[in-house]
Amino acid sequence: MDDLIEFLSGIEIFSDLSDDWLMHLSQASELIEYKASEQVISTRDLYRYLWIVYRGKVDISGINQENARLFLTSLNAGDVLGELSVTFDKPVIDDITAAEDTSVIRLPKDVFSHVVAQNPSTLKKIACMATERQIQRGQNIPPRAGYRSRFTDNPDPYDLNFSSAKKQVKLLIINCGSSSLKYSLFDTSSPQPMFEGLIENIGAENSPHRLKTVTAKIQRSEVVKDIREAFSSMVNVLTGKAIGVITDFSEIQAVGHRVVHGGDKFSGSAVINDEVKDAIRQCVALAPLHNPYNLTGVEVMTELLPSAVSVAVFDTAFHQSMPHQAYTYALPYQLAEERHVRRYGFHGTNHHFVALMASVFVKRHVGNLRIISCHLGNGASVCAIERGRSIDTSMGLTPLEGLVMGTRCGDIDPGLVLYLLQNGDSADSLEKTLNKESGLKGTSGISNDMREILKAADEGNDKAEVALRMFCYRVRKYIGAYLAALGGVDILIFTGGIGENSSEIRARICQGLDSFGINLDTESNRMAKVQRGNIADISTEASRIRILVVAADEERMIAREIIRTVDTLRA
Numbered sequence: 001m002d003d004l005i006e007f008l009s010g011i012e013i014f015s016d017l018s019d020d021w022l023m024h025l026s027q028a029s030e031l032i033e034y035k036a037s038e039q040v041i042s043t044r045d046l047y048r049y050l051w052i053v054y055r056g057k058v059d060i061s062g063i064n065q066e067n068a069r070l071f072l073t074s075l076n077a078g079d080v081l082g083e084l085s086v087t088f089d090k091p092v093i094d095d096i097t098a099a100e101d102t103s104v105i106r107l108p109k110d111v112f113s114h115v116v117a118q119n120p121s122t123l124k125k126i127a128c129m130a131t132e133r134q135i136q137r138g139q140n141i142p143p144r145a146g147y148r149s150r151f152t153d154n155p156d157p158y159d160l161n162f163s164s165a166k167k168q169v170k171l172l173i174i175n176c177g178s179s180s181l182k183y184s185l186f187d188t189s190s191p192q193p194m195f196e197g198l199i200e201n202i203g204a205e206n207s208p209h210r211l212k213t214v215t216a217k218i219q220r221s222e223v224v225k226d227i228r229e230a231f232s233s234m235v236n237v238l239t240g241k242a243i244g245v246i247t248d249f250s251e252i253q254a255v256g257h258r259v260v261h262g263g264d265k266f267s268g269s270a271v272i273n274d275e276v277k278d279a280i281r282q283c284v285a286l287a288p289l290h291n292p293y294n295l296t297g298v299e300v301m302t303e304l305l306p307s308a309v310s311v312a313v314f315d316t317a318f319h320q321s322m323p324h325q326a327y328t329y330a331l332p333y334q335l336a337e338e339r340h341v342r343r344y345g346f347h348g349t350n351h352h353f354v355a356l357m358a359s360v361f362v363k364r365h366v367g368n369l370r371i372i373s374c375h376l377g378n379g380a381s382v383c384a385i386e387r388g389r390s391i392d393t394s395m396g397l398t399p400l401e402g403l404v405m406g407t408r409c410g411d412i413d414p415g416l417v418l419y420l421l422q423n424g425d426s427a428d429s430l431e432k433t434l435n436k437e438s439g440l441k442g443t444s445g446i447s448n449d450m451r452e453i454l455k456a457a458d459e460g461n462d463k464a465e466v467a468l469r470m471f472c473y474r475v476r477k478y479i480g481a482y483l484a485a486l487g488g489v490d491i492l493i494f495t496g497g498i499g500e501n502s503s504e505i506r507a508r509i510c511q512g513l514d515s516f517g518i519n520l521d522t523e524s525n526r527m528a529k530v531q532r533g534n535i536a537d538i539s540t541e542a543s544r545i546r547i548l549v550v551a552a553d554e555e556r557m558i559a560r561e562i563i564r565t566v567d568t569l570r571a
């Protein structure tokens with residue numbers, strides 16, 4: 001506290017304040033940590049806080065008339081941000097991003113306004129500072145090329161190949177589901193995993209265990225009684241003589257967990273401790289199909305590798321940048337606030353990953369791009385990404401909203417839920433109907449597997465054809481909505497099992513979108529085959545919007561997140 005008071009007293013605009021006022025400011029201050037390249041304030045942020053750089057450095061950038069991002073200046077410890085917006089109730093006009101690992105003090109508007117109202121000299125100092133900044137801003141044009149060259153000169157600008165890892169380390173990535181365990185082992189000397197495994201149908205009579213090393217692909221038939229046995233089986237194969245790649249399990253220094261729901265507590269990844277575990281537990285009701293099992297994975301791994309550091313990477317974190325109008329449901333304000341009812345969004349780790357991959361592919365900084373990402377797997381969602389940040393997404397409070405999915409219904413009239421509840425259905429049975437018996441499976445009466453639906457439709461099955469049309473029409477509607485939300489788009493991405501593998505679905509979705517600048521190249525679409533790490537461009541040369549197929553790779557993104565989150569692993 002004393003340190004903070006001393007720090008604040010050294011800030012020019014506060015230099016006339018008495019010790020009591022400084023104490024008042026320090027008590028209301030919140031210290032927030034940002035990793036390099038994380039956004040501190042976006043142009044969309046409203047005038048709610050004053051920010052002061054405490055440690056590190058931030059870059060300020062703006063958008064010029066040609067819609068390109070321009071680096072304007074950097075601010076260092078002691079510099080103040082957002083002073084005009086908080087004083088005059090105007091939105092922030094520049095984007096502010098951490099240039100390195102940075103701590104920023106955040107001061108609520110009401111506290112700041114009170115101090116200014118009682119201390120007129122502070123207002124005068126703000127006006128002087130703002131004038132100086134405007135002069136400097138004028139002198140800075142044409143802008144320095146820093147923003148651009150830092151991107152183009154770097155072969156791994158987003159760390160997707162683990163370039164920032166300090167030393168060679170082994171990282172285990174865990175995605176623990178209700179009846180499946182998916183795991184990957186990485187060594188940071190290579191972006192490709194050393195080992196990948198998937199155990200399915202845990203608890204059934206037979207649980208297939210698929211294994212993949214750099215040179216071999218094997219499927220074993222196992223009897224796996226419960227999730228603990230699944231973890232034992234994983235340890236055995238990883239360290240076993242047959243195809244094992246490590247001699248001792250303790251060679252693994254860090255573990256990354258996919259956690260589906262992080263509520264509104266996490267806008268980035270987090271080193272797991274008791275507090276983080278509690279937060280994951282609190283979100284169980286919001287993601288009953290995912291969070292309880294993610295938590296079991298965390299607990300079993302802590303027992304198996306007590307000395308390894310573990311990191312939670314949340315599906316929801318990437319979407320925390322959505323503005324109010326996108327994440328708020330039009331419900332009574334108090335209810336929404338007290339019950340944390342809002343749009344959270346999911347699949348964020350992969351939406352973020354494919355946006356970064358696409359940016360490297362087109363050789364343009366993600367900060368200059370507007371992207372629509374369609375993640376079409378068993379669960380499916382669309383995301384509008386403006387200059388690297390999610391501004392809207394189709395999944396909501398839970399992963400049930402939005403697209404038609406394998407077994408989930410997606411968007412429906414909330415009145416329909418009330419109607420069924422008031423006419424005989426229980427909440428439990430309805431949960432099962434909407435989550436497990438709807439979507440492609442429910443409407444076709446055939447399967448949740450898109451391959452089977454396509455085959456049946458091809459053979460003339462009407463219900464399968466209707467299911468297909470509904471699926472594609474819903475995706476197309478969201479693309480249209482996000483074209484409007486973004487005010488124009490540079491890249492449309494298809495990812496996930498369906499998005500990557502089905503040229504027919506991609507063609508059906510893009511049908512009729514030519515006038516919006518989405519021109520699919522029939523031949524490239526048909527021939528597109530992507531594997532992790534590569535990308536197919538399936539648009540015609542004339543297409544205003546590049547249409548890309550990008551293989552999903554949540555595991556690699558989680559490994560990257562571990563390195564960025566754990567200080568001791570980063571150079």
Ligand SMILES: Nc1ncnc2c1ncn2[C@@H]1O[C@H](COP(=O)(O)OP(=O)(O)O)[C@@H](O)[C@H]1O
Binds near residue numbers: 377454498502
């Ligand atoms: N060649 C293909 N054509 C159409 N759909 C496919 C193809 N290969 C996989 N899929 C579909 O991908 C979906 C699974 O996607 P995936 O992203 O692996 O799922 P999950 O959400 O479980 O990770 C299934 O519906 C499957 O039918």
Ligand SMILES: CC(=O)OP(=O)(O)O
Binds near residue numbers: 346377378379380
């Ligand atoms: C959140 C979600 O729907 O995840 P998945 O696609 O893995 O089911």
Ligand SMILES: [Mg+2]
Binds near residue numbers: 377378
């Ligand atoms: Mg998936």
